[in-house]
Amino acid sequence: MKTVLVAINAKYIHSNLAVYSLRSYARTFGYEPELLEFTINQQKDQILKGIYEAKPDLLCFSCYIWNLSYAEEIIEDIKKILPKVTIWAGGPEVSYDAPKFLKRHPEVDGIMCAEGEKTLTELISYYEVGKSQGKSLDGINGIVYQENKTIHQTPLRDIMNMDDLVFPYEDLKDFEHKIIYYESSRGCPFSCSYCLSSIDKKLRFRSFSLVEKELEFFLAHKVPQVKFVDRTFNCKKSHAMAIWTYIKEHDNGITNFHFEIAADLLTEDEIALIQTMRPGLIQLEIGVQSTNEKTLAEIHRKTDFEEITRKVKAVQRGENVHQHLDLIAGLPYENYESFGRSFNDVYALKPEQLQLGFLKVLKGSYMAEAAEGYGCVHKAKPPYEVLGTCWLSYEEILKLKGVEEMVEVYYNSGQFQKTIRAMEHLFETAFSMYEELADFYEKNGYNEVSHTRIRRYEILQEFLREKEANLEYFKQLMIFDLYARENMKTRPQWANDLSAYKMQILDFYKKEEENPKLLTDYQSYQARQTIKMTHIEVFTYDVINENEEKGAYPVLFDYKKRSPLTNDAKAVFVQL
Numbered sequence: 352m353k354t355v356l357v358a359i360n361a362k363y364i365h366s367n368l369a370v371y372s373l374r375s376y377a378r379t380f381g382y383e384p385e386l387l388e389f390t391i392n393q394q395k396d397q398i399l400k401g402i403y404e405a406k407p408d409l410l411c412f413s414c415y416i417w418n419l420s421y422a423e424e425i426i427e428d429i430k431k432i433l434p435k436v437t438i439w440a441g442g443p444e445v446s447y448d449a450p451k452f453l454k455r456h457p458e459v460d461g462i463m464c465a466e467g468e469k470t471l472t473e474l475i476s477y478y479e480v481g482k483s484q485g486k487s488l489d490g491i492n493g494i495v496y497q498e499n500k501t502i503h504q505t506p507l508r509d510i511m512n513m514d515d516l517v518f519p520y521e522d523l524k525d526f527e528h529k530i531i532y533y534e535s536s537r538g539c540p541f542s543c544s545y546c547l548s549s550i551d552k553k554l555r556f557r558s559f560s561l562v563e564k565e566l567e568f569f570l571a572h573k574v575p576q577v578k579f580v581d582r583t584f585n586c587k588k589s590h591a592m593a594i595w596t597y598i599k600e601h602d603n604g605i606t607n608f609h610f611e612i613a614a615d616l617l618t619e620d621e622i623a624l625i626q627t628m629r630p631g632l633i634q635l636e637i638g639v640q641s642t643n644e645k646t647l648a649e650i651h652r653k654t655d656f657e658e659i660t661r662k663v664k665a666v667q668r669g670e671n672v673h674q675h676l677d678l679i680a681g682l683p684y685e686n687y688e689s690f691g692r693s694f695n696d697v698y699a700l701k702p703e704q705l706q707l708g709f710l711k712v713l714k715g716s717y718m719a720e721a722a723e724g725y726g727c728v729h730k731a732k733p734p735y736e737v738l739g740t741c742w743l744s745y746e747e748i749l750k751l752k753g754v755e756e757m758v759e760v761y762y763n764s765g766q767f768q769k770t771i772r773a774m775e776h777l778f779e780t781a782f783s784m785y786e787e788l789a790d791f792y793e794k795n796g797y798n799e800v801s802h803t804r805i806r807r808y809e810i811l812q813e814f815l816r817e818k819e820a821n822l823e824y825f826k827q828l829m830i831f832d833l834y835a836r837e838n839m840k841t842r843p844q845w846a847n848d849l850s851a852y853k854m855q856i857l858d859f860y861k862k863e864e865e866n867p868k869l870l871t872d873y874q875s876y877q878a879r880q881t882i883k884m885t886h887i888e889v890f891t892y893d894v895i896n897e898n899e900e901k902g903a904y905p906v907l908f909d910y911k912k913r914s915p916l917t918n919d920a921k922a923v924f925v926q927l
């Protein structure tokens with residue numbers, strides 16, 4: 352009998368930890384399910400073809416909020432071309448109200464609810480031998496299934512001991528150019544009303560003796576990035592400290608580890624440890640969601656923004672950790688103005704990334720139950736994104752979408768750092784800057800087409816012209832931002848003419864070739880090569896110090912010395 356597990360990921364670089372974990376566990380019982388991973392960007396026909404050609408007898412779908420609509424469509428069609436196939440589904444999106452899902456999909460035989468490792472293994476065993484021996488699916492806990500048009504539900508399965516999970520990565524060949532996901536705990540001790548993890552209160556940890564071996568494996572294989580999917584990684588101090596200490600002591604200089612944490616829980620010694628890590632060794636994702644106290648109380652988030660501020664700033668002092676802060680629009684008691692305040696509060700912390708998300712009203716969450724009372728309406732299909740609340744109209748949500756887009760383009764891309772920082776002084780608040788920029792895009796129809804990077808700078812210049820800003824100064828900042836990111840092959844037409852400095856620049860490189868003081872990483876190259884590998888720009892403003900004083904400021908960009916946090920080239924003043 353052939354079992355096939357299907358995962359449909361949101362992006363090519365993602366991998367689906369759940370199906371790998373299920374397969375690894377089943378293998379210890381001698382079963383060898385095949386995995387098929389697709390992305391939502393593929394044509395559905397391609398997915399259908401891939402599954403058809405695998406010719407499964409037992410076909411299982413891993414369903415999440417980002418792939419449910421796809422999975423449902425595939426499920427309906429696959430039964431038409433493989434009428435004998437047995438179809439099961441699992442994942443949070445189908446576990447909640449499984450009977451309803453089965454009624455909607457008579458072609459699906461059953462749902463594996465909650466953790467699937469043991470359930471899948473028992474199902475394979477049932478279809479391979481148990482069924483022909485007259486056994487019943489009733490003997491398998493944690494499932495809802497339909498037989499003869501009747502829906503049956505078996506008792507919930509006991510939660511797994513995390514140490515019983517089987518490490519799914521002995522072979523890394525499937526994971527080239529992909530993010531590796533890893534779990535060292537399941538469950539969350541907190542109760543945020545919009546989150547499904549708050550329902551599973553059974554917080555469990557994998558023993559450090561196992562985690563240590565698995566981290567050693569990642570480090571030995573020099574994988575570029577490991578994302579911990581632990582819901583609140585630092586909720587148990589001894590666990591977090593042991594892992595952070597291990598990766599610090601065994602750093603291979605390459606691997607980056609990503610953690611979702613509660614910043615306010617960070618302790619002084621955790622921060623002290625983090626500050627001693629290699630820049631880029633870890634990155635932290637911190638959910639702030641809102642700074643409005645009434646909102647936080649209503650969504651049962653016991654966070655203290657002052658404490659978050661203190662901890663985020665303390666981590667920042669180490670200048671070695673990329674911090675990603677999240678906000679959610681559409682929460683109860685958060686109107687447009689108060690969301691703007693939340694935005695400004697979080698923006699003031701200067702995280703490397705600020706993600707502005709929109710509430711998703713997940714089935715089974717407390718938020719879904721309370722939605723009506725909040726006047727909260729949301730999209731009918733996954734991801735059930737908010738369309739309006741008592742406090743926030745759809746029109747305001749559209750405005751926030753515009754702000755979100757501008758933050759993605761001009762802040763999170765990291766391509767406009769000096770320009771944006773200088774622009775902030777022209778506006779009352781950071782929020783009003785992104786709001787006005789979004790309005791400008793809307794007014795000029797710029798949202799309807801995609802833009803090159805250079806065009807984004809030019810649009811910013813048009814916007815600044817309307818604001819009557821010192822455009823010459825801003826153009827110089829933009830040139831700095833461009834060269835900090837890459838050694839431009841084609842100079843923008845608004846860059847300074849450097850021909851007057853040609854000989855001085857050449858002399859600089861010759862002197863460095865003879866006696867390297869700044870270009871110490873280029874000693875095996877001649878001046879004519881180094882001149883192409885680096886860049887000297889003579890600015891007419893002191894852009895390094897963001898000072899509007901005019902003059903001649905030659906700056907060397909060294910692309911071999913990039914910041915591990917921003918990836919920007921090192922930029923220093925030079926004498927010509």
Ligand code: SF4
Nearest residue numbers: 539543546548549582
């Ligand atoms: S949002 Fe985060 S902290 Fe809150 S319950 Fe979910 S996982 Fe836990």
